[in-house]
Amino acid sequence: MTDNLSHAPAPAVTAASSGRAQNVKIRARGVNVFYxxxxxxxxxxxxxxxRTVTAFIxxxxxxxxxxxxxxxxxxxxxxxxxxxxxxxxxxxxLYAKGLDPVLLRARVGMVFQKPxxxxxxxxxxxxxxxxxxxxxxTKAEMDHVVETALKKAGxxxxxxxxxxxxxxxxxxxxxxxxxxxxxxxxxxxxxxMDEPCSALDPIATARIEELIxxxxxxxCIVIVTHSMxxxxxxxxxxxxxxMGRVVEVGDTETIFTNPRDTRTSDYITGRFG
Amino acid sequence: xxxxxxxxxxxxxxxAGFVLGRARLARVIGGGGPRPVSRPIHHxxxxxxxxxxxxxxxxxxxxxxxxxxxVQAARASLPAEIAAxxxxxxxxxxxxxxxxxxxxxxxxxxxTPAEQSAMTEAAQxxxxxxxxxxWGGLALALIAGFLAGWxxxxxxxxxxxxxxxxxxxxxxxxxxCSTVAVLTTVGIxxxxxxxxxxxxxxxxxxxxxxxxxxxPQIAIRADQAGQSGxxxxxxxxxxxxxxxxxxxxxAAPIGLYAAIYLAEYASRLQRAWxxxxxxxxxxxxxxxxxxxxxxxVGPALRGFFNGIGAMLAGGPxxxxxxxxxxxxxxxxxxxxxxxxxxxxxxxxxxxDDILNATPQSLRDGSLALGATRSETxxxxxxxxxxxxxxxxxxxxxxxxxxxxxxxxxxAGLQANLTANPLDTVTTVTVQIVTLLTGDQEFNSPxxxxxxxxxxxxxxxxxxxxxxxxxxxxxxxEQYD
Ligand SMILES: Nc1ncnc2c1ncn2[C@@H]1O[C@H](COP(=O)(O)OP(=O)(O)O)[C@@H](O)[C@H]1O
Ligand SMILES: [Mg+2]
Numbered sequence: 001m002t003d004n005l006s007h008a009p010a011p012a013v014t015a016a017s018s019g020r021a022q023n024v025k026i027r028a029r030g031v032n033v034f035y036x037x038x039x040x041x042x043x044x045x046x047x048x049x050x051r052t053v054t055a056f057i058x059x060x061x062x063x064x065x066x067x068x069x070x071x072x073x074x075x076x077x078x079x080x081x082x083x084x085x086x087x088x089x090x091x092x093x094l095y096a097k098g099l100d101p102v103l104l105r106a107r108v109g110m111v112f113q114k115p116x117x118x119x120x121x122x123x124x125x126x127x128x129x130x131x132x133x134x135x136x137x138t139k140a141e142m143d144h145v146v147e148t149a150l151k152k153a154g155x156x157x158x159x160x161x162x163x164x165x166x167x168x169x170x171x172x173x174x175x176x177x178x179x180x181x182x183x184x185x186x187x188x189x190x191x192x193m194d195e196p197c198s199a200l201d202p203i204a205t206a207r208i209e210e211l212i213x214x215x216x217x218x219x220c221i222v223i224v225t226h227s228m229x230x231x232x233x234x235x236x237x238x239x240x241x242x243m244g245r246v247v248e249v250g251d252t253e254t255i256f257t258n259p260r261d262t263r264t265s266d267y268i269t270g271r272f273g
Numbered sequence: 274x275x276x277x278x279x280x281x282x283x284x285x286x287x288x289a290g291f292v293l294g295r296a297r298l299a300r301v302i303g304g305g306g307p308r309p310v311s312r313p314i315h316h317x318x319x320x321x322x323x324x325x326x327x328x329x330x331x332x333x334x335x336x337x338x339x340x341x342x343x344v345q346a347a348r349a350s351l352p353a354e355i356a357a358x359x360x361x362x363x364x365x366x367x368x369x370x371x372x373x374x375x376x377x378x379x380x381x382x383x384x385t386p387a388e389q390s391a392m393t394e395a396a397q398x399x400x401x402x403x404x405x406x407x408w409g410g411l412a413l414a415l416i417a418g419f420l421a422g423w424x425x426x427x428x429x430x431x432x433x434x435x436x437x438x439x440x441x442x443x444x445x446x447x448x449x450c451s452t453v454a455v456l457t458t459v460g461i462x463x464x465x466x467x468x469x470x471x472x473x474x475x476x477x478x479x480x481x482x483x484x485x486x487x488x489p490q491i492a493i494r495a496d497q498a499g500q501s502g503x504x505x506x507x508x509x510x511x512x513x514x515x516x517x518x519x520x521x522x523x524a525a526p527i528g529l530y531a532a533i534y535l536a537e538y539a540s541r542l543q544r545a546w547x548x549x550x551x552x553x554x555x556x557x558x559x560x561x562x563x564x565x566x567x568x569x570v571g572p573a574l575r576g577f578f579n580g581i582g583a584m585l586a587g588g589p590x591x592x593x594x595x596x597x598x599x600x601x602x603x604x605x606x607x608x609x610x611x612x613x614x615x616x617x618x619x620x621x622x623x624x625d626d627i628l629n630a631t632p633q634s635l636r637d638g639s640l641a642l643g644a645t646r647s648e649t650x651x652x653x654x655x656x657x658x659x660x661x662x663x664x665x666x667x668x669x670x671x672x673x674x675x676x677x678x679x680x681x682x683x684a685g686l687q688a689n690l691t692a693n694p695l696d697t698v699t700t701v702t703v704q705i706v707t708l709l710t711g712d713q714e715f716n717s718p719x720x721x722x723x724x725x726x727x728x729x730x731x732x733x734x735x736x737x738x739x740x741x742x743x744x745x746x747x748x749x750e751q752y753d
Contacts (some may be wrong), residue, residue: 102644103643118636118638129643129644
C-alpha cells in the first residue's frame with residue numbers, strides 16, 4: 001500500500017501544498033471503478049483531510065457518488081461493480097483482504113440524497129446502529145447515546161418529547177437530521193453525504209449546512225453537492241469531477257476564485273452541467 | 274350454415290355502411306363549407322355500427338324466440354293419451370319431438386304407431402317453424418340493419434359528432450361486459466343466500482353454528498329432517514381450522530424464507546431458475562396434490578407412526594404406542610402438510626413482491642450503518658414489510674380454508690371434534706362435496722346444508738380477503 005503511494009503521481013493540489021497543515025484522513029491513489037464493462041472513474045488521486053469539509057462538485061454522472069461509495073465500500077453491494085487502485089484511511093488499506101466492509105461502514109457513515117429513516121420510532125432509528133455494534137450495554141447508556149447523537153444533529157429540542165413517534169412522520173429536513181444523528185450514533189470517523197440537501201427546502205437546507213459546519217470539528221466530512229453556492233458556503237476543500245476524472249482539487253476559495261482548469265471555471269460560471 | 278351466412282351478410286352490410294358513410298361525408302362537405310368536427314373514419318364506423326348492431330340484435334332475438342315457439346308447437350300437438358299422463362312424460366314427448374325434428378337423441382320410450390305418426394307430423398311442423406325463424410329472422414335482420422344504416426347515412430352533417438357516437442357504442446359494449454361480471458356475482462350470492470335461508474328454516478342457525486355433532490346422513494328421511502344434533506357444524510369448522518393451521522405451519526416459514534432468499538440473497542441467475550420452478554409448483558393442479566397426499570404421503574406417514582407405535586407398545590408408553598398403531602392414512606397431518614406445500618409458492622411469490630417493494634434506500638441506509646445483510650433483513654426490511662406479509666399470509670389462509678380437492682382425497686369423512694393432527698377430521702369443503710355428489714334430492718335439509726356451509730365459507734374467506742386487501746393498500750400508500 002505504502003509502495004503504491006511512492007509510485008503514484010502527486011495530485012494536482014494536495015492538502016499539504018495548500019498551506020494549511022492538516023492530517024490526511026483518506027488517501028486515494030489510481031482509483032478506477034467499473035460497472036460491468038463500463039468504467040465510471042479513471043485514475044483518481046485525492047487526499048481528504050481530517051476535520052474538514054470536502055465538497056465534490058461536477059455535472060451529473062461524472063462519478064461523484066461512485067467515488068463517495070468507494071470510501072465506505074458501498075460499491076461492494078452493487079452487482080458488477082469493481083474497484084481498482086488504493087484507498088487508505090489513516091494509512092490502513094480499505095480494500096485489504098482481511099478488512100470487513102461491514103465494520104468499515106461503522107467507521108465511515110453515510111447520508112443519502114433522500115432522507116431514509118427506517119419505519120421505526122425516532123428513538124429506535126438512532127439506537128439501531130449502536131445496538132448492532134453493541135455500543136451500549138444498558139438502557140440508560142442507550143438513552144445517553146441516543147440523546148447525544150440527537151443533540152449533535154441539532155434535532156434534540158424538536159423531538160425530545162416524542163421519541164417514540166415514527167421517524168417517518170418528521171418533516172423532510174428533520175428526517176435528514178435524524179438520519180445524520182443515526183450515523184453519528186455509531187461514532188464514525190468520517191461522514192459521507194451524497195447531495196444531502198437536494199430534497200429539502202431552503203430553510204431546512206440552511207439548518208443542515210449549519211450542522212455540517214459544526215460537525216466539522218469532530219469529523220472528516222465529504223459532501224457531494226449540485227449547488228455551487230453550497231459548496232462555497234460549507235466546504236474548505238473542493239474537488240471538481242468531470243467525466244469520471246478529478247480535474248482539480250484545492251482550497252474551496254481557490255477553486256471558486258481562481259481555478260486553474262478552464263473546465264472548472266466553465267462549470268462554476270454555469271457554462272455547462 | 275345459415276349462421277355463417279348471416280354473419281357474413283351482416284359483416285358485408287357493416288363494411289358497405291363504412292364505405293358509404295365516408296363517401297357521404299365527402300359529398301356533404303364536397304362544395305367547401307364548414308370543416309367536419311369528426312374524422313371520416315369515425316363517420317364510417319358510426320354507420321357500420323348503426324347497421325351491424327341492429328341487424329345482429331334482430332337476428333339474436335329471432336334465434337331466442339324460435340326455441341320456445343317450437344316447444345309450444347310440439348306441446349300443442351300432444352296426443353290425447355300422452356296429455357293424460359304425468360307432466361314428466363309430456364316433457365319427454367315434447368323433447369322427443371324436438372329431437373326428431375333436429376336429428377338429436379330421443380328417449381328410449383316405446384311409442385305406438387299412432388303416436389309415432391303424430392310425432393312425425395309434429396316434428397315436421399317444428400322444423401318448418403325453425404326454418405321460418407331462421408330465414409325470416411335473417412331477412413328481418415338485414416332489413417333492420419339496412420334501414421338503421423340508411424338513417425345514419427342520411428343524418429351525416431359536417432357538425433355531426435361521429436367520434437362521440439362511436440365512443441358511446443364502445444362504452445356500451447364495455448359496460449355490458451362488466452355488467453355481466455357483476456350480475457354473475459350478484460346472482461351467485463343471491464342463490465347462495467336463498468338456498469341457505471331455506472336450510473335455516475328447518476335447522477336453526479344457532480344449532481348449525483354451535484352444534485357439536487355433524488351427521489347429516491341420518492337425517493335423510495323426511496320425518497327426521499332437522500332432527501336435533503344432526504347439523505352441528507362445529508366439528509367441520511374445527512377440522513378446517515386444524516388443517517389450515519397445519520398447512521400454515523408448513524407454508525408460512527418455508528414460503529417466507531424462500532421469499533427472503535429470493536429477494537435478498539439470490540443472484541440474478543439463481544432468481545432466473547428458482548422463480549419459474551416455484552411457479553411450476555404453483556401450477557400443479559390441486560387434484561395432483563390430492564393423490565400425492567392420498568397415495569404417497571398418507572401411507573408413508575401411517576407406516577412411520579404405526580412403526581413407532583409398535584416399538585412403544587408394551588413399554589412404559591404403552592397407551593401412546595397403542596394410539597399410534599391406530600393411525601390411519603386419512604389424518605389431518607397429511608392433508609394439512611400437503612396443502613402447506615401447495616401454498617408455499619403462493620406465500621413466497623406474494624412475500625417476494627412485498628420485499629421487493631420495500632425501498633432500496635432502507636437497505637442502503639442499514640448497510641451504510643455497518644449492518645450485515647441478515648441484520649438488515651431481520652431488523653429493517655421484515656418489520657417494514659410486515660403488514661404486507663401478514664396480508665399475504667391471510668390470503669394463504671383464505672385459500673387453505675376454501676381448498677377442496679386435497680382434503681376431499683386425503684382428509685377423512687368422519688366429523689371428529691379433535692385437535693390431534695393424527696386423527697381423521699373432515700372439513701367444510703369436503704362435506705359440501707359429499708352432500709352434493711351423487712343423486713340427490715334437491716330440497717332435503719341434507720342437500721340444503723351444503724348451502725349453509727357454502728355461505729359460511731364465503732363469509733369467512735370474503736372477510737379475510739377484504740382485511741388482507743386493506744392492509745396491502747395501507748402498506749402501498751406508506752411507500753408511495
Ligand atoms: N449501480 C450502477 N450500475 C451501473 N452504472 C452505474 C451505477 N451507478 C452509477 N453508474 C454510472 O456511473 C457513472 C457515474 O455515476 P455517479 O457516480 O452516480 O455520478 P454522479 O453522482 O456524479 O452523478 C454514470 O455514468 C452512471 O451511469
Ligand atoms: Mg450522485
